[in-house]
Amino acid sequence: MSGKSRKIWFFIAIGIILMLSLPIGLWWGNMTGPSYTFNLKVHSYMENAYFANTPELMIQQLKQCREGMEELELTPNMYDAYFAWDKVPHRQMLYQYQHIDSIIARANAVIIWRNQNYGNDSADMTPETLGDVYEVKMDNLRGFLQEEGWSDWIANGAYYANHYLIYYLGELIGLIWIIIWIVPMVSLGWYSIVKDDDWASEERRRNEQRQQNYRFNRSH
Numbered sequence: 001m002s003g004k005s006r007k008i009w010f011f012i013a014i015g016i017i018l019m020l021s022l023p024i025g026l027w028w029g030n031m032t033g034p035s036y037t038f039n040l041k042v043h044s045y046m047e048n049a050y051f052a053n054t055p056e057l058m059i060q061q062l063k064q065c066r067e068g069m070e071e072l073e074l075t076p077n078m079y080d081a082y083f084a085w086d087k088v089p090h091r092q093m094l095y096q097y098q099h100i101d102s103i104i105a106r107a108n109a110v111i112i113w114r115n116q117n118y119g120n121d122s123a124d125m126t127p128e129t130l131g132d133v134y135e136v137k138m139d140n141l142r143g144f145l146q147e148e149g150w151s152d153w154i155a156n157g158a159y160y161a162n163h164y165l166i167y168y169l170g171e172l173i174g175l176i177w178i179i180i181w182i183v184p185m186v187s188l189g190w191y192s193i194v195k196d197d198d199w200a201s202e203e204r205r206r207n208e209q210r211q212q213n214y215r216f217n218r219s220h
Contacts, residue, residue: 080157
């Protein structure tokens with residue numbers, strides 16, 4: 001590898017570092033900033049509700065989850081979208097709040113059912129059957145909390161789209177950034193490969209010329 005080629009590959013290595021700096025910076029900034037805040041205020045309560053073993057605890061955690069959304073200033077008119085054509089009802093915070101309220105209402109219904117049937121001697125079901133039905137009802141509630149993804153996904157998207165747009169569009173920004181850097185780096189690498197033989201030949205020719213000049217000077 002010629003000296004010129006080594007210099008080019010050195011600059012390519014520097015370019016790769018610079019190319020990766022923005023995506024890594026965005027990832028780190030998100031993990032230690034918005035992502036942590038959302039998990040702290042909202043998503044952790046959603047997970048707690050999912051693993052709750054009583055409807056009362058589930059309701060408590062869901063209410064805290066809802067309060068966290070409000071604390072993050074996620075209003076009902078916000079969307080999990082930035083572009084106008086993506087702002088549709090199923091991505092609106094209004095639906096997110098309605099969805100959580102409906103799960104709370106279902107959990108309250110389970111409490112009413114449990115209180116009416118447990119300890120009731122006139123109940124048609126045995127205690128074992130009641131327990132089985134109770135677990136099925138709890139599992140059904142959990143199904144609403146995590147069905148092809150967590151039920152706070154609208155809030156998560158709306159949080160980024162309205163408060164941290166750079167992270168919401170992070171993948172697109174990162175892709176554009178990498179393309180901007182990778183095109184000249186690939187071109188430089190290809191140029192180095194193609195020209196390396198020419199540079200090496202030129203270097204050999206110069207060395208031979210210097211040796212000839214040296215021998216000529218010594219003979220005279």
